[in-house]
Amino acid sequence: MPDLLSSPVFVYSGAVLLRxxxxxxxxxxxxxxxxxxxxxxxxxxxxxxxxMSHGKSPYARDTYRYTPLLAWLLLPTTWGRxxxxxxxxxxxxxxxxxxxxxxxxLKSSYRMxxxxxxxxxxxxxxxxxxxxxxxxxxxxxLLGVMAVALLWAVTQKxxxxxxxxxxxxxxxxxYPFIYAISILWWLDDEQLSRESGSKYPKNGQSGNRILNxxxxxxxxxxxxxxxxxxxxxxxxxxxxxxxxxxxxEQSYLYHVTRIDHRHNFSPYNTLLHLNSSPAARSTLxxxxxxFLPQLLLSAVAIPLILAKKxxxxxxxxxxxxFVTFNKVCTSQYFLWYLIFLPFYLPFSSLLRxxxxxxxxxVLWVLGQGLWLQQGYxxxxxxxxxxxxGLWLAGxxxxxxxxxxxxxxxxxxxxxxxxxxxxxxxxxx
Amino acid sequence: MKERITYxxxxxxxxFEPSNLEVAKASISVSSLDGAKxxxxxxxxxxxxxxxxxxxxxxxxxxxxxxxxxxHDSIAPxxxxxTPGLHVFYTPLREKATxxxxxxxxxxxxxxxKCVSTENILINFWSAFTTPPNISxxxxxxxxxxxxxxxxxxxxxxAYIGQTTCSEHNYECKLRVHDLLTADYIDGDxxxxxHAVNLRAYWSQxxxxxxxxxxxxxxxxxxxxxxxxxxxxxxxxxxxLRYSGFLTQVGDDDKPSPTLFSFPARHxxxxxxxxxxxSFRIPSGLHPTYSVQLPADSLTPPSRDCYLHSYLTLPxxxxxxxYPLSDPLFLASHNLKALHxxxxxxxxxxxxxxxxxxxxxxxxxxxxxxxxxxxxxxxxPTHLRYLSPIDSRTAQGLRSLLIPYPSVxxxxxxxxxxQFSTSPFDRTxxxxxxxxxxxxxxxxxxxxxxxxxxxxxxFLDVPVLxxxxxxxxxxxxxxxxxxLVGTAxxxxxxxxxxxxxxxxxxxxxxxxxxx
Numbered sequence: 004m005p006d007l008l009s010s011p012v013f014v015y016s017g018a019v020l021l022r023x024x025x026x027x028x029x030x031x032x033x034x035x036x037x038x039x040x041x042x043x044x045x046x047x048x049x050x051x052x053x054x055m056s057h058g059k060s061p062y063a064r065d066t067y068r069y070t071p072l073l074a075w076l077l078l079p080t081t082w083g084r085x086x087x088x089x090x091x092x093x094x095x096x097x098x099x100x101x102x103x104x105x106x107x108x109l110k111s112s113y114r115m116x117x118x119x120x121x122x123x124x125x126x127x128x129x130x131x132x133x134x135x136x137x138x139x140x141x142x143x144x145l146l147g148v149m150a151v152a153l154l155w156a157v158t159q160k161x162x163x164x165x166x167x168x169x170x171x172x173x174x175x176x177x178y179p180f181i182y183a184i185s186i187l188w189w190l191d192d193e194q195l196s197r198e199s200g201s202k203y204p205k206n207g208q209s210g211n212r213i214l215n216x217x218x219x220x221x222x223x224x225x226x227x228x229x230x231x232x233x234x235x236x237x238x239x240x241x242x243x244x245x246x247x248x249x250x251x252e253q254s255y256l257y258h259v260t261r262i263d264h265r266h267n268f269s270p271y272n273t274l275l276h277l278n279s280s281p282a283a284r285s286t287l288x289x290x291x292x293x294f295l296p297q298l299l300l301s302a303v304a305i306p307l308i309l310a311k312k313x314x315x316x317x318x319x320x321x322x323x324x325f326v327t328f329n330k331v332c333t334s335q336y337f338l339w340y341l342i343f344l345p346f347y348l349p350f351s352s353l354l355r356x357x358x359x360x361x362x363x364x365v366l367w368v369l370g371q372g373l374w375l376q377q378g379y380x381x382x383x384x385x386x387x388x389x390x391x392g393l394w395l396a397g398x399x400x401x402x403x404x405x406x407x408x409x410x411x412x413x414x415x416x417x418x419x420x421x422x423x424x425x426x427x428x429x430x431x
Numbered sequence: 432m433k434e435r436i437t438y439x440x441x442x443x444x445x446x447f448e449p450s451n452l453e454v455a456k457a458s459i460s461v462s463s464l465d466g467a468k469x470x471x472x473x474x475x476x477x478x479x480x481x482x483x484x485x486x487x488x489x490x491x492x493x494x495x496x497x498x499x500x501x502x503h504d505s506i507a508p509x510x511x512x513x514t515p516g517l518h519v520f521y522t523p524l525r526e527k528a529t530x531x532x533x534x535x536x537x538x539x540x541x542x543x544x545k546c547v548s549t550e551n552i553l554i555n556f557w558s559a560f561t562t563p564p565n566i567s568x569x570x571x572x573x574x575x576x577x578x579x580x581x582x583x584x585x586x587x588x589x590a591y592i593g594q595t596t597c598s599e600h601n602y603e604c605k606l607r608v609h610d611l612l613t614a615d616y617i618d619g620d621x622x623x624x625x626h627a628v629n630l631r632a633y634w635s636q637x638x639x640x641x642x643x644x645x646x647x648x649x650x651x652x653x654x655x656x657x658x659x660x661x662x663x664x665x666x667x668x669x670x671x672l673r674y675s676g677f678l679t680q681v682g683d684d685d686k687p688s689p690t691l692f693s694f695p696a697r698h699x700x701x702x703x704x705x706x707x708x709x710s711f712r713i714p715s716g717l718h719p720t721y722s723v724q725l726p727a728d729s730l731t732p733p734s735r736d737c738y739l740h741s742y743l744t745l746p747x748x749x750x751x752x753x754y755p756l757s758d759p760l761f762l763a764s765h766n767l768k769a770l771h772x773x774x775x776x777x778x779x780x781x782x783x784x785x786x787x788x789x790x791x792x793x794x795x796x797x798x799x800x801x802x803x804x805x806x807x808x809x810x811x812p813t814h815l816r817y818l819s820p821i822d823s824r825t826a827q828g829l830r831s832l833l834i835p836y837p838s839v840x841x842x843x844x845x846x847x848x849x850q851f852s853t854s855p856f857d858r859t860x861x862x863x864x865x866x867x868x869x870x871x872x873x874x875x876x877x878x879x880x881x882x883x884x885x886x887x888x889x890f891l892d893v894p895v896l897x898x899x900x901x902x903x904x905x906x907x908x909x910x911x912x913x914x915l916v917g918t919a920x921x922x923x924x925x926x927x928x929x930x931x932x933x934x935x936x937x938x939x940x941x942x943x944x945x946x
Contacts, residue, residue, distance in 0.1 A: 037764030039755070046754060066779060264782050264817050270917075274910040276896060277903055281784050282820040284903050289911050296918040308925050324921065328914075383716040387828025387894035389820075390901035398913045405917040409924040416927060 009118025018128040022095040025138040045140025052077040062249035094137040101148040102128035123345035166230025185306035268332040270401035273394040297328035315346030327404040370400035432654035433473040464644040467506040491522040494860040495619035500886035503635040508856035511698040517582040520574035547787040558787035561775035573865025697851040705729035721811040737843040739797040742863040768796040783816040820896035828897035836887040841874040
């Protein structure tokens, strides 16, 4: 088995086969059962695409809260019945491409042998959760390929390309903006000059503040900031000019004003449920400060302290912190950090100390299990488990995630640089 | 003031003995009559309390329909069934009318009724009222706005009428008004063309101990009184109803005059055996399934070109997700054929406390089994909005909602459609009639209450956040405490860099294991 997992033929054909089987199984279940394999969101996307194909706005579909780009990508689903699954195929292909890019990065930047790289890419490629989510028609897989493509572009020193990908990704789902900070911070002269014959000239050191600032503003950083900003704003401007206010309202402002009162994994959930209701007695509205710890960790502290040590693992820690401290959290969000796991795991204490690794995995699953058990009692048995059950389960899962985040941070902090081989592309 | 009282004999075979009607100069007495009664009063605007007139003047038309949730018989021509509770249908003349109408509804029927209205045009002006689609088009009899609330008792209305119409010591007047408490449905209609207010109350039977009518009616001051006793006869045409019996114009006639007439009717009865029951499947959870059971022998269509339908008025905590209901397989698994109409509060995400609309009105077509040998269970998949948290020692974190029975009927295409409205017994603005073409005849199933006896409505237990278990302060400060601990704990590991770097211990430990 370990040998099979390092065989490209086996891994890629296995990943493709897994998705093909799931796709056809989904078609079968959709056609013969009232309980659909296809995700509810996929009907939202395809309905929006249908509106678009009739020259209408995708926001004519209730609960379509995405960029029109997504509906546009799925326009082929409106070409006929047999094209309905086009989007799922697209998401599944995005999965495979993401897996392939993981292997490329592991091989080129970590100097990992091909077989070993493939084995770690299997965490994504042969993960049944990833394959199921994509073939059910959820667009999270697209975010995965964008995140890993961003990383790949950075490691290949395709800074302008990285900027464009970053801009598109933020346009797609906002949260990737946290990567801008870690990448910008990471792109210092030391990284740039690692490569012999760099096309970016190295700036000299100076004690002068203005010169320090000028040093910080190296060409790579300026290019990344400019290209990502331009691509992000161009897309927004374009979408706003075509779809107007509903575009801004549904894709961005909605996320500011949404209440998120329905139960989900977030530790804030019960507080938001309570304080958005007429039963709220609090005058402090502490929940409105929820973005502070989230952004402090994911967008400031983690990137600034860790990015220069190990960029991909830092991106994992950032995403993990972002999802853990988010005001809303469902299991699809876990895919956001799963994509970075193959870069961190090979050098982690989770793998080095199997008891720690297994404990972390078991606690992570158990935390969700406990919450799901309470959620089942509420949702299907009609028992009022909001408090203390769901509330405490959410807080416990949060603490478990904090503990895992600490392990990741400690690993990035303390592992000897020599044990990680991540660096920019070297000319061999 | 014009009064018309109509009795319909329950058992046509027993007939009616005219000697049971005693006509005097200004009154008429009815004795030992077994049947249904409709009492209709027509008022000029001048005879209506001023506070009502102020609201009516802003209405193009206003129709109030209240139906009891007590189980009761339907006797033709009084067979049409709105869902149990209070319905208000109205077409505004002026936009400002809603706020006043809401206050009036609360004054007439109970101040606790949810009726949100706002004068702010930038927000949603038609907050509590919803706009049903109008399929009948410009020939519609239907008003443009809809409102509904489950309401079991009319004691608030009866008290209001008693106060405004009876003088303090007129006990006879008060007793007659008190009779309204036992009515099975009450209608109120106004339109700006006739400028008249029409009130109708229907009793399926007398509430005296022998279940027979024994009463005397007097001509109202400055008014007229007509009393009819009618017997259902077999009509010549399928779409018609036919009556024999006696009519008396009290004051003019000295004895009842026999009559025989027939008319095309919009609403028709089904046999007594055509019943249905409705209940929620247990446990209902947050996605209750409303189950409607129809017995096998009632599944034969009454005529050609008939389709079985169910119309529901769901209070705002309960809603329907229309999207999966477009899938034929999903529909079929619930024994539904199609979701024909849905209007009102259909937002899939909003909690109840931000939902201003009264709720939603839904019309389903039900499958008709090819052979009516087995009973049919139709299930309606619904979802619950989150309700506001409660603080109660006894409720076990549950709030009980009263959900009315649906209406179940056959809708058949008719030929004589345009003549329905000429009938004195025609009844429109029932919620569903405007969703069909004008040439539609309805045949009604008789709702029969569930075994546990809550009448033609079901209690639905909704789990809510129970602040008696964990207080609001505990939730707030507990959450904040855990978040702060978590944040500090993670920050500490980030700082751990500086702390442990000096000692070098941590690095060595990990470094050793890395080989």
